[in-house]
Amino acid sequence: MSAVEVVFERRGAGAPLVLLHGIGHHWAAWSPVLDRLAEAHDVIAVDLPGFGRSPVPAAGLPADMPGLVAAVVELFAALGLDRPHVAGNSLGGAIALELAAAGAVSSATALSPAGFCTPRELRWALTVLTLHRNAARLPEPVLRSLFGNPALRTLALGMILARPNRMALTEALADARALREARAFRAVARAGRGYAFAGAPTVPVTVAWGTRDRILPYRQAALARTRLPGARHLDLTGCGHVPMHDDPELVASVILDTTGARAA
Numbered sequence: 001m002s003a004v005e006v007v008f009e010r011r012g013a014g015a016p017l018v019l020l021h022g023i024g025h026h027w028a029a030w031s032p033v034l035d036r037l038a039e040a041h042d043v044i045a046v047d048l049p050g051f052g053r054s055p056v057p058a059a060g061l062p063a064d065m066p067g068l069v070a071a072v073v074e075l076f077a078a079l080g081l082d083r084p085h086v087a088g089n090s091l092g093g094a095i096a097l098e099l100a101a102a103g104a105v106s107s108a109t110a111l112s113p114a115g116f117c118t119p120r121e122l123r124w125a126l127t128v129l130t131l132h133r134n135a136a137r138l139p140e141p142v143l144r145s146l147f148g149n150p151a152l153r154t155l156a157l158g159m160i161l162a163r164p165n166r167m168a169l170t171e172a173l174a175d176a177r178a179l180r181e182a183r184a185f186r187a188v189a190r191a192g193r194g195y196a197f198a199g200a201p202t203v204p205v206t207v208a209w210g211t212r213d214r215i216l217p218y219r220q221a222a223l224a225r226t227r228l229p230g231a232r233h234l235d236l237t238g239c240g241h242v243p244m245h246d247d248p249e250l251v252a253s254v255i256l257d258t259t260g261a262r263a264a
Contacts, residue, residue: 012038022090026052032248040261050184101199115197162240210239
């Protein structure tokens with residue numbers, strides 16, 4: 001745990017790479033790609049403030065996106081990181097892009113990032129995630145039975161993953177627990193209702209979107225292309241909103257291409 005009270009998992013060696021999860025998630029969202037990325041980087045996967053095992057800051061949660069970005073920059077300083085590479089998913093993808101626009105990172109990979117949806121689409125995404133959070137409050141034995149049945153697991157997780165049966169039972173239970181216990185969920189959701197990305201990064205940026213994303217649908221990638229004409233834009237074919245589980249090798253390759261590790 002750092003001086004800014006953020007829990008993280010750290011593996012590997014090389015140029016630092018910070019991984020940022022989505023709303024209601026935790027650092028373990030990156031587990032399928034951690035070891036692959038750690039072959040080329042000093043990888044730090046964090047629990048954002050108020051999510052996972054990271055506590056709510058004593059001064060309170062950041063009130064808006066600039067506050068979230070400032071908290072991550074503070075984490076960089078606490079860990080002695082000078083403009084690390086960064087990759088993020090959903091909320092984490094938006095933070096990654098904002099960090100790139102601020103010149104605080106060496107590169108940014110954004111997987112289905114927030115910030116490119118209409119108000120109606122954002123309400124849809126938050127409604128679906130809130131319903132999942134409510135369902136995560138079911139007793140653990142019920143969740144274990146639900147996730148242990150392939151057909152029911154597809155029904156329960158099909159809005160988030162395109163290939164739910166690639167997720168281990170223990171991972172599904174851990175994700176449900178993280179969503180249920182996400183102390184910052186409501187505050188961050190409320191703060192993000194009017195958010196739209198409008199920055200202009202000058203570092204290498206990749207925006208990659210799951211073609212089967214049902215939370216922030218793939219059509220939003222078109223707006224991202226318009227707002228970020230200088231970025232590399234990729235389709236994650238057959239992937240859902242959390243592509244790290246749907247196609248770990250593809251996601252790892254996209255991130256390593258962005259950081260330049262695959263070209264080294």
